[in-house]
Amino acid sequence: MTGPNVSPVVAAPDDSAAGPLVVACLRITDLRATVDPLDGSISRDPLGVGLSPADAAGLEQALRMAESWDGRVVAVAVGPESIDPILRDVAALGVTVVRVPSAHDSDGHRYVAELAEDEHGLAETVLAAVRPFGRPVLVVCGDRSVDRGTGALPAFLAHELGAAQALGLVALRSDGPEAVVVERRLDAGWRERLRVLLPAVCSVEGAGVRLRRASLAGALAVADAAVPVDRSTGRTAAGSAAGTGVLHIGATRPYAPRTRVIPAPEGHDPRLRLLALTGALVAHDPPTVVHPADAAEAADVLLSFLARHGYIDAEDVAPEAGAP
Amino acid sequence: MSGPAPGRSPWDGISFEERMATVDFRVGARAHIAVDAEVCRSCTTKACVSACPANLFAPTSDGGILFNYEECFECGTCYMVCDSEGAITWTYPDGGHGVVFHHG
Amino acid sequence: MPEPRTDVAAFDAVVVGAGPAGASAALALARAGRSVVLVERGPFPGSKNVYGGVVYGRVLDGIIPGWWDEVPVERWVVRRSTVMMTGTQSLSVDFRTDAWGAAPYNGMTTLRSHFDAWLAGKATEAGARLVTSTVATGLVRDGAGRVVGVRTDRDGAELHAPVVIACDGVNSFLAKEAGLLSRAEASHHTLGVKEVLDLPPGAINERFGVQDHEGVDMEILGCTRDIPGGGFLYTNADSVSIGVVLSLPQLAASGVRPEELVADLKAHPTIAPLLRGLTLREYSAHLIPEGGYDTMPALAADGLLIAGDAGAMTLAAGLWLEGVNFAIGSGYAAGQAVDRALTAGDCTARGLASYRADLEGQFVLADHKRLRKAPSLVLSDRVQQRYPGLLCDLAEGMFTVTNPTPKAGGLKVTRAAAARHGVTLRQLAGDTLRGLRIFG
Ligand SMILES: Cc1cc2nc3c(=O)[nH]c(=O)nc-3n(C[C@H](O)[C@H](O)[C@H](O)COP(=O)(O)OP(=O)(O)OC[C@H]3O[C@@H](n4cnc5c(N)ncnc54)[C@H](O)[C@@H]3O)c2cc1C
Ligand code: SF4
Ligand code: SF4
Numbered sequence: 001m002t003g004p005n006v007s008p009v010v011a012a013p014d015d016s017a018a019g020p021l022v023v024a025c026l027r028i029t030d031l032r033a034t035v036d037p038l039d040g041s042i043s044r045d046p047l048g049v050g051l052s053p054a055d056a057a058g059l060e061q062a063l064r065m066a067e068s069w070d071g072r073v074v075a076v077a078v079g080p081e082s083i084d085p086i087l088r089d090v091a092a093l094g095v096t097v098v099r100v101p102s103a104h105d106s107d108g109h110r111y112v113a114e115l116a117e118d119e120h121g122l123a124e125t126v127l128a129a130v131r132p133f134g135r136p137v138l139v140v141c142g143d144r145s146v147d148r149g150t151g152a153l154p155a156f157l158a159h160e161l162g163a164a165q166a167l168g169l170v171a172l173r174s175d176g177p178e179a180v181v182v183e184r185r186l187d188a189g190w191r192e193r194l195r196v197l198l199p200a201v202c203s204v205e206g207a208g209v210r211l212r213r214a215s216l217a218g219a220l221a222v223a224d225a226a227v228p229v230d231r232s233t234g235r236t237a238a239g240s241a242a243g244t245g246v247l248h249i250g251a252t253r254p255y256a257p258r259t260r261v262i263p264a265p266e267g268h269d270p271r272l273r274l275l276a277l278t279g280a281l282v283a284h285d286p287p288t289v290v291h292p293a294d295a296a297e298a299a300d301v302l303l304s305f306l307a308r309h310g311y312i313d314a315e316d317v318a319p320e321a322g323a324p
Numbered sequence: 325m326s327g328p329a330p331g332r333s334p335w336d337g338i339s340f341e342e343r344m345a346t347v348d349f350r351v352g353a354r355a356h357i358a359v360d361a362e363v364c365r366s367c368t369t370k371a372c373v374s375a376c377p378a379n380l381f382a383p384t385s386d387g388g389i390l391f392n393y394e395e396c397f398e399c400g401t402c403y404m405v406c407d408s409e410g411a412i413t414w415t416y417p418d419g420g421h422g423v424v425f426h427h428g
Numbered sequence: 429m430p431e432p433r434t435d436v437a438a439f440d441a442v443v444v445g446a447g448p449a450g451a452s453a454a455l456a457l458a459r460a461g462r463s464v465v466l467v468e469r470g471p472f473p474g475s476k477n478v479y480g481g482v483v484y485g486r487v488l489d490g491i492i493p494g495w496w497d498e499v500p501v502e503r504w505v506v507r508r509s510t511v512m513m514t515g516t517q518s519l520s521v522d523f524r525t526d527a528w529g530a531a532p533y534n535g536m537t538t539l540r541s542h543f544d545a546w547l548a549g550k551a552t553e554a555g556a557r558l559v560t561s562t563v564a565t566g567l568v569r570d571g572a573g574r575v576v577g578v579r580t581d582r583d584g585a586e587l588h589a590p591v592v593i594a595c596d597g598v599n600s601f602l603a604k605e606a607g608l609l610s611r612a613e614a615s616h617h618t619l620g621v622k623e624v625l626d627l628p629p630g631a632i633n634e635r636f637g638v639q640d641h642e643g644v645d646m647e648i649l650g651c652t653r654d655i656p657g658g659g660f661l662y663t664n665a666d667s668v669s670i671g672v673v674l675s676l677p678q679l680a681a682s683g684v685r686p687e688e689l690v691a692d693l694k695a696h697p698t699i700a701p702l703l704r705g706l707t708l709r710e711y712s713a714h715l716i717p718e719g720g721y722d723t724m725p726a727l728a729a730d731g732l733l734i735a736g737d738a739g740a741m742t743l744a745a746g747l748w749l750e751g752v753n754f755a756i757g758s759g760y761a762a763g764q765a766v767d768r769a770l771t772a773g774d775c776t777a778r779g780l781a782s783y784r785a786d787l788e789g790q791f792v793l794a795d796h797k798r799l800r801k802a803p804s805l806v807l808s809d810r811v812q813q814r815y816p817g818l819l820c821d822l823a824e825g826m827f828t829v830t831n832p833t834p835k836a837g838g839l840k841v842t843r844a845a846a847a848r849h850g851v852t853l854r855q856l857a858g859d860t861l862r863g864l865r866i867f868g
Contacts, residue, residue, distance in 0.1 A: 031348075032348060045426060047424070047426045047472065047475075047541050048348060048424075048426065050350070050471075085471075085472060085560075089420075089561065210353055213418070213419070213420075213561075213582060213583075214582065215582055215583060215585065216437065216559070216562070216580055216582040216583070216585035216586075216587070217437065217585070219559045219560075219561070219562060219582060220437055220465070220557065220559060223465075223552075223557045223558055223559050224552060224557060224558075338708060340687075342708075343687065343708065343711045344711065346708050346709060346710045346711050347710060347711055347712065350471070369680070369681075371680035371681070372680075374679075374680070374682075374683045374684060374685050375619070375676070375679050375680045375686070377619065377621050377686045377687065377713035378713070379685070397478075397712065397713040397714070398476065399619065399713045399714055399715050400598065400599040400612075400617075400715050401619050401676065401713070401715060403612055404612045404613070404614040404617055404676055404715070405614050405676055405677070405679075405680035416469055416563050416601075418563065418581055419469050419560075419561040419562040419563045419580075419581055419582070420469075420470070420471045420560070420561030420562075422470075422476075423475075423476065424470065424471060424475045424476075425474070425475060425476065425477065425478055425540065425541060425710065425712050426539075426541055426710060427539050427541070427624040427664075427667065427669075427709060427710040427712070428474060428475075428476075428477045428478035428479065428539060428540035428541060428712055428714070
């Protein structure tokens with residue numbers, strides 16, 4: 001087994017002559033983080049940090065893809081200094097690693113904010129850190145983070161790159177220089193096989209492949225290497241200190257549908273009030289089953305359902321100006 | 325001697341599973357300890373069963389031993405208390421795998 | 429499956445195990461300007477290591493001056509209690525001194541994941557190369573049978589050096605492979621099981637009568653039913669470590685499960701109020717070599733030295749639980765001996781012999797020699813099974829207010845108590861003398 005066609009350098013963006021670029025996005029975090037049941041705060045232990053099974057599988061897939069294309073792998077992670085030992089282990093595999101520092105470490109709330117509230121910003125930051133290495137043909141992520149990420153990152157990455165996306169994969173192989181063939185689980189033991197044109201963003205399940213171990217030479221080479229930190233691309237939220245080179249991501253509020261107001265039921269009999277509230281004895285429309293022809297139509301059906309039942313305003317559903 | 329019911333320690337209100345769940349195990353692909361149930365069948369002491377702090381040795385009805393390597397402290401107690409040559413093949417897990425103590 | 433590769437990297441010395449012994453050996457060599465690689469099988473130093481909880485820092489004075497300003501300490505021990513207990517009674521000898529609460533300090537509670545990583549960091553700062561997540565799977569020998577390196581589990585690649593220092597702890601497979609340790613000697617080992625329980629700092633201060641940063645060290649005898657051993661309880665910053673150490677053969681013979689004995693100790697009326705309502709943070713277990721000086725193996729072979737637990741340099745006999753300090757002392761001495769041997773160009777057992785001589789002069793083996801009988805005395809049936817009860821009864825006899833009957837004289841109480849526990853006054857006097865000679 002040979003490593004991808006790069007020497008185990010930790011630093012320095014290298015020339016694009018070294019073949020197609022595969023990026024592995026790693027969310028390195030405490031794999032056993034605990035959530036306080038009372039106040040919801042998350043406590044993390046720097047000793048518990050590691051690659052989640054999904055990220056480890058993603059990294060292995062990235063290495064295999066790069067091998068098949070004679071390419072190179074850049075692994076990028078956003079996080080505090082405490083994740084450097086893990087990145088060093090990744091570098092021992094012959095991967096170029098880069099870390100984007102984040103300012104959340106001591107503050108659980110910032111951490112949650114970063115995770116769930118501005119994944120778009122996270123995607124921009126990750127891609128900015130990779131840009132010096134060239135334009136990726138393939139970005140691989142794990143399909144879920146152990147710390148309750150939203151799972152939206154791959155979609156934002158694909159959007160930013162103008163790339164195709166295929167999520168939740170169990171197998172991935174190259175199909176020439178233009179495409180990858182991927183497999184995804186379906187219900188009842190079925191799998192679907194897709195041919196995805198490059199560039200693409202793929203997320204993989206933590207199954208099927210095991211991350212290889214680094215050679216002793218690789219481990220020795222990175223034993224005391226520093227992990228390069230990308231400070232060039234600090235995307236900063238309005239109001240916070242700009243240009244510090246540390247990732248500050250503003251809190252955009254998550255979208256919460258409005259609650260629907262139901263008038264209080266009439267009368268005093270608790271049983272009748274309950275029946276009125278739950279509508280248990282009222283005749284219902286049978287469930288609607290529709291078979292939209294494409295994704296856009298499906299979205300329209302869902303949105304109009306939500307509008308019809310008062311969850312969103314009708315004008316929010318209006319097709320964008322200029323749309324057919 | 326009155327031992328506890330297997331897998332339970334009722335006196336401090338926490339099951340053995342909960343106890344083991346406090347420990348960080350990074351399970352490797354290779355079983356680092358192998359137990360030869362054939363040899364165990366003729367063992368009268370079954371010393372491993374009560375001494376293993378992780379409670380990994382489960383006696384089977386046919387006198388053998390069922391062993392699962394995944395939640396092992398890598399302490400060495402089992403091979404030290406076992407008198408039967410060849411019953412236990414004991415190695416460390418592959419580097420980086422196995423138990424990780426945070427509060428050792 | 430890839431072909432096993434035999435990549436080779438060469439150094440002046442290979443140190444196996446990044447525990448306190450290995451980190452100190454690598455530190456000494458790196459300071460002497462030697463190229464040294466420190467191999468650790470865990471993902472970070474300390475990840476595989478468990479101990480009770482107190483490091484006695486005197487040994488660090490000469491190695492890392494001012495260590496107390498940077499060491500990752502939980503609490504400085506200012507109170508040491510020695511507790512004898514029976515099922516319902518206990519007698520504590522409580523010693524407290526403010527002197528231990530200020531530099532240069534005496535002992536500290538610290539966690540191995542912090543302490544070992546700190547010490548290994550000292551070695552890498554000095555220039556040692558630390559390779560983690562790598563198991564040394566065996567010794568590499570030259571044609572003459574001299575050790576010239578180790579094989580690793582990374583595709584079988586090898587690390588070569590004129591000398592290997594095996595600091596691979598209690599199970600030391602390298603010392604076993606070299607024939608310095610016997611394969612498995614249950615009678616020379618005890619099993620330690622430990623629970624770390626959550627307790628906020630303020631509650632620790634209140635329950636244990638200490639201030640912030642001050643800690644308590646309790647060593648307990650008589651809490652392990654009829655299995656020779658002992659118990660311990662230490663306070664960390666925001667948790668408490670409690671556990672028992674158990675002689676292996678008797679543990680195996682008893683059919684009692686180790687965690688049951690910890691539960692016993694936690695439920696003892698003396699201990700229970702201290703731990704009421706706490707939740708378990710981590711359960712752990714580890715072996716301790718318990719030989720003492722008389723069972724210590726040869727420490728050198730051609731191209732090989734062993735230090736720390738690999739050489740059974742632990743003092744763990746019920747009331748004493750020390751090993752980290754001996755590991756640091758012996759590891760550092762091993763590193764220095766290897767440096768001298770490299771300079772002299774003789775890394776045979778003879779060339780490395782200055783190591784043992786060095787240790788004999790230092791506290792490491794001096795302490796072990798002085799206390800060479802301690803393991804057998806402390807683990808003896810009388811001390812284990814009878815004295816805790818005897819002493820508790822004695823105290824009870826002395827302190828129980830029996831007015832209006834006049835108090836029994838000391839000797840009378842002693843004789844009565846001794847008789848009840850099957851100990852003659854003669855044995856008592858004998859053990860007291862032995863104890864004085866060993867520990868005094
Ligand atoms: C329950 C208990 C309580 C104790 N209480 C105390 C106390 O309060 N105070 C005190 O001073 N001492 C105490 N000790 C003793 C103390 O823990 C040891 O004496 C000390 O850790 C020995 O240090 P060491 O460096 O020799 O070995 P270890 O600390 O065991 O380190 C050995 C290292 O080698 C690594 N290793 C092993 N084999 C290999 C291999 N093949 N390849 C690569 N790496 C390998 C291990 O992962 C480990 O990191 C206690 C021990 C126990 C078990
Ligand atoms: S492992 Fe050893 S002690 Fe345990 S049952 Fe088998 S032979 Fe007996
Ligand atoms: S090494 Fe220890 S924990 Fe693992 S199986 Fe043996 S006795 Fe149990």
